[in-house]
Amino acid sequence: MIGFQTTGMIYLIPAIIFAMYAQNKVKGTFSKYLRIASRKGYTGREVARMILDDHNLQSIPIETSQGYLSDHYDPRNRILRLSKEVYQGTSIAAVSVAAHEVGHALQHANGYTPLTIRNSIFPIASFGSSMAWFFVIGGFIFDSLNLIDVGILLYLAAVLFQVVTLPVEFNASSQAIHLLGAGGFITQDEKPHSKKVLNAAALTYVAAMATALAQLMRLILIRNRRS
Known part of the structure; x- marks a missing residue:
């Protein structure tokens, strides 16, 4: 059982450390620019509403969501949800995150292919991430490679x-920077801060x-070791 637990950890540990660094980075950066007000003074909600309306998406409501950094666009119900700090805030962080989430709404409205793929595989991906280890452990218990x-x-x-989430997120961020600048929501010298x-x-x-x-590499190594 010890071998089962330690197999492939050489791959997983660096990834976990990287994930912890990334989480600390986003929290630190968000907290820093949450304290820096944007010069134009728009709230996150105002930015989101004006961009949506400019793209004929008046039907998409904007709601507040519970929790820190809980901002997201819900494609199933076509609702944009912003955390309290973003919804009410006038900071660089608030308007940047709001524009990013609007980017997802625009992707949905325009049939952006990576987003369509991501939404279509979400149910099986959610099931797979939670159930995969039950099958792997069951394979060990019942001595079944299948x-x-x-x-x-x-x-x-x-x-x-x-994997498909990456182009979705990068595209939404790219759109956000363009929309913020084109709409006059941030100044030219605020763009680098928004990008950060x-x-x-x-x-x-x-x-x-x-x-x-x-984790996938680890599962494959466990399987090969078992065979």
Whole structure:
């Protein structure tokens, strides 16, 4: 059992450390620019509402969400949810995050292919990430490579979800910078600060992908060792 627990940890440990760094980076960067007010003085909600309306998306409501850094666009219900700090805030961080989430709404409205793929594989990816290890452990208990293979295939869906998430997030951030500048919501010299906020957030998705890939490699090594 000790071998089962330690197999492939050489891949997983660096990914976990990277993920911890990414989380600290986004929290630190967000907290820093949450204290720096944008010169134009728009709130995150105002920025989101004006951009949505400019793109004929008046039907998408904007709600507050509970929790810190809980901002997201809900494609199923077509609702934009912003955390209290972003919804009410006039900081560089607030308007940047708000514009980023609007970017996802625009992706959805325009049928952005990576987002469509991500939404379509989400159910199986969610199931796979939570159930993969049950099949792998079951394969060990019942001495069945087939069960282990099922677990690996299930987890592969979770990995694919993380991989396709990267272009979705990077595209939303790229749109956010353009929308903020074109709409006059931030000044030219505030753009680098906005990019720092969004780049830090993107780092967490890179870390999530790295962790998922490392975990997949670990599962494959466990399977090969068992065979």
